[in-house]
Amino acid sequence: MKEKVLIFWFQRDLRIADNVGLALALAQGIPVYPVFIIDPTLVHEHECIEDRSIDYMHQALVHVNLNLKTYGSRLHGYIGKPLEVFQSLAEQFDIQGIYCNRDYEPAYYQRISILKDQLQGTGILLWDAKDQVIFEQHDILKKDGTPYSVYGAYARKWKEKLQTIQLEAQPAALTNFYQTEWQEFLSLRQLGYLKTDVEFAAYEWDEYQISQYGDLRDFPGKGATTRIGVALRFGTISIRQCVLKAINLSEVWLNELIWREFFKQILYHFPDVEHQPFKKRFETFPWRNNEEEFVCWCLGRTGIPMVDAGMRELNETGFMHNRVRMIVASFLCKHLLIDWRWGEAYFAAKLLDYDLSSNNGNWQWVAGTGCDAAPFFRIFNPLVQAKRFDPDAVYVRRWVPEWEQKDIKPIVDLQEASKRALSVYRQFRESF
Ligand SMILES: Cc1cc2nc3c(=O)[nH]c(=O)nc-3n(C[C@H](O)[C@H](O)[C@H](O)COP(=O)(O)OP(=O)(O)OC[C@H]3O[C@@H](n4cnc5c(N)ncnc54)[C@H](O)[C@@H]3O)c2cc1C
Known part of the structure; x- marks a missing residue:
């Protein structure tokens, strides 16, 4: 038997x-x-x-x-x-x-x-x-039963609903596993992969860091974000434990965890966003899509220190700070007028914390094609951003050692490219 x-x-x-x-x-x-x-x-x-x-x-x-x-x-x-x-x-x-x-x-x-x-x-x-989430697609809906596409209203409802549930983990009957002789798991080589520089370690909470998150998270040189994204991607940590910490330590951090769920339910209810803009009219947007400029962006060779620092951090570590992700993405979609899907795919291939819904949602947010997206006239100036969020150039210096050389020529004139973006976005909007 x-x-x-x-x-x-x-x-x-x-x-x-x-x-x-x-x-x-x-x-x-x-x-x-x-x-x-x-x-x-x-x-x-x-x-x-x-x-x-x-x-x-x-x-x-x-x-x-x-x-x-x-x-x-x-x-x-x-x-x-x-x-x-x-x-x-x-x-x-x-x-x-x-x-x-x-x-x-x-x-x-x-x-x-x-x-x-x-x-x-x-x-x-x-x-x-x-x-994988606290609330999934049908848990948080508007009164008329339709999904939210505006983060603020979604987050309010999410927080209300949180009051009605119990987050503590139920004890599991760990003695009920099938008993067998232990063996090593398949090796990385058996699967056809080489060892990289990535080290997995069970996540250790730094409560002080989370409590300071609201004040320090925007400064890439301070390394003040939790880097928990990869653990959430592979589920090596439970979202319930994260939310319990957030409730006690930082509402700002809680809001970020809610963004994660917001984008998951967007992808669920609007699966077309995986390949198409959430705002359908952007399907015919006149991207320039210059391949040489794209390669410079990928390699961190645009001549714009903050952009290059971000891309080099990504290429060398598989991580990029959130503020810098916004800056490099804005530079790609606005200054270079390159289709957000090109950047999205590059991030997908490189990011250790890659998540389809968050990556897609954030790229579309920056490009102005998404739900609740940044307005078209918001164009991050990477120099101003660097002054504000990396005033002592700690971050830029780390990734772009040559940053102070005067003869580095940017691949575009920032002012001209920003004007061009505004005009293309404006004309496109007026064409409807
Ligand atoms: C262009 C672009 C692409 C992005 N691609 C991804 C992606 O592929 N995967 C991903 O997890 N995040 C993505 N983000 C969101 C954010 O940058 C990362 O979640 C964050 O930088 C990860 O670092 P951390 O773990 O230290 O996060 P913390 O700042 O400590 O935040 C904790 C967690 O909250 C969630 N979170 C934080 N910010 C966001 C956000 N804006 N949207 C959704 N969830 C968020 C993440 O799960 C994150 O790990 C992207 C942002 C931009 C602008």
């Missing part, structure tokens, strides 16, 4: 603690068999490449596997299509159900609804739980 198990399918929730779907599975009283499935298209068979995000994710998986050892279990890694993996597990076990946590990206919804149907055909039920 086959052994009865429940499967817990780790995805973007790489932790044991305060994991809603996992806790639900463990509460059923049937051994829980933990799996992680690697999409074969991500695997490099013939040569090894460097990818910081994959390296980080891999280290997080190794960490989960080590944690599971404590409970007499392990993380079972598979390379393949989820349906095929579950079908082959069904030959070995009597699968009583599959639990996982929900994602909010269009590709996830497509994949999971097909998978649910296919599995149902084989008699296996799949449950996905809310874990």
